[in-house]
Amino acid sequence: MSKVLRASAIMAAGTMVSRVTGFVRTAMLAAAIGTAYLGDAYNVAYAIPFILLDFLITGILSSVVVPAIIKRQKSDPDGGRANEQRLMTLAAVSLTVVAILAVLLARPLIGLYSAGWNARKIEVAVTLAQYILPQIAFFGVGAIAGAILNTRDRFGAPMWAPVLNNIVMICVLVAYYLMLGDAGADLDKVTDTDLAVLGLGTTAGIVAQCLVLVVSLHRVGFRFRPRFDLRNAGLGEMGRTAAWTFAYVGINQIGFLVTTKLSSGAGETTPGAGNSAYNFAFQFFQLPYGIIAVSVITAMLPRMSRAVHEGQFDSVRGEFSSGVRLVSALMVPAGLLLMVLGPAVTVLIFSWGNMTVDSAVYIGNVLQVFGLALVPFSIFQLLLRVFYSFGDTRTPVFIGAGNTVVSIALSVVAYVALPAKYVVMGLALAFTVTYVIGTAVAWSLASRRVRGLQGRVVVTGLSRMYMAALPAALAALGVLWITQETADLNALSAAIMLAAGGGLGMVLYLVIAHRMRIPEVSSIVGMVAGRVGR
Structure with missing residues (x-):
């Protein structure tokens, strides 16, 4: 556990700064363009390149590319360097072509993910998408560079590079808001020049992020030379494995498409309670997941892949069990405190600029529902890595298909049964129920694969963590009640609630968990105390 903890701590530090600057960026975005019509148009345009990237490359990095690179590092005479150059060449060329095609097809892509929008809103979204979609090429090349760095146990740069992206975007949004003020959120007042600043500024951040990763890769000894002898890249084997991953991502994107269209439709009826509210809440939901779980997953997958390659199933079970408990040690209190x-x-974060307190509160209500999903969602992602470490990308497809069916069914029920104001909260609840069910199914199947996942140890650990976290949640609830009784809800009172309630809650949890001798929490406390004592 100590090796995973150290590697995860390095990544968590970078991810923490990335997420904090990301929240400043998100707050500036909301202040500049709001969460009504222009906000929804931007968020849909911004989501499309990541949808395409998720389908084309991001989804196969952990499941196919990382295990394949590690395998070639062990088997090739040159340590897999030529193969890495082939992968980088393929990514650069193919993603550039995809980016060009996406720009040309921006209008039908926007039409696919919107519902009930008028001509002006569609035109604005298309214009923004044409400026934002070129980032596909830069983001994809950076992702491949980050994957190669991870296989060399260099986790810092991939976690710190997004900070530069956020800083660039913050500067762009500050300039945009200073230029336009309240008019910056008005769909009818923004000009093509204003949209160019917003769209090109978004792409500039990704370009900067890509450059950081490419330079970092060069510093660890990687020398890029275009190689088009792709027959030697093992693309056939990777393609057969990745085909199932493409299917998994495609199935998930069907669910995302339904969620986006339903939330977009709700936003047309109730401005501020649509796609932007869902996206902003989901970003906050991903904060603890991104800082803690992603760091552990990134450090854990190469180790599990090596253990599977060497036939050491005990090590796989141990890595997974310790990973779940390490992640849950902070996810459990984080989920309860979010609720x-x-x-x-x-x-x-959001009650500034072109945002109102009521709009910010609505996003917070959606976030409360997402808090229920934090632990099951994180465990589900860890479970997928068990399959990926075996090179099995087929089983996750069937699990994902089941998730998508459940999610779509529950989302449609929420859209039909709930008033428009509560539709987005219903979509968040559908997400939560989906991952509770999906985690149960994935656990059962993964446990059969490795002949047990130390379930009793994990359940015991989680039970003790929840016992330690409940007093923390009650303490935060008490601070919340006292503050609401003595002051109106605004940015100042919210800061007091977070500082007193959140701070007291986390300290109380760490103290109780440490006294209960929960080893994962004790390890974290010991590591922090050691750092502070230096």
């Missing part, structure tokens, strides 16, 4: 303090978080 209590969600509106306080969003009011502090």
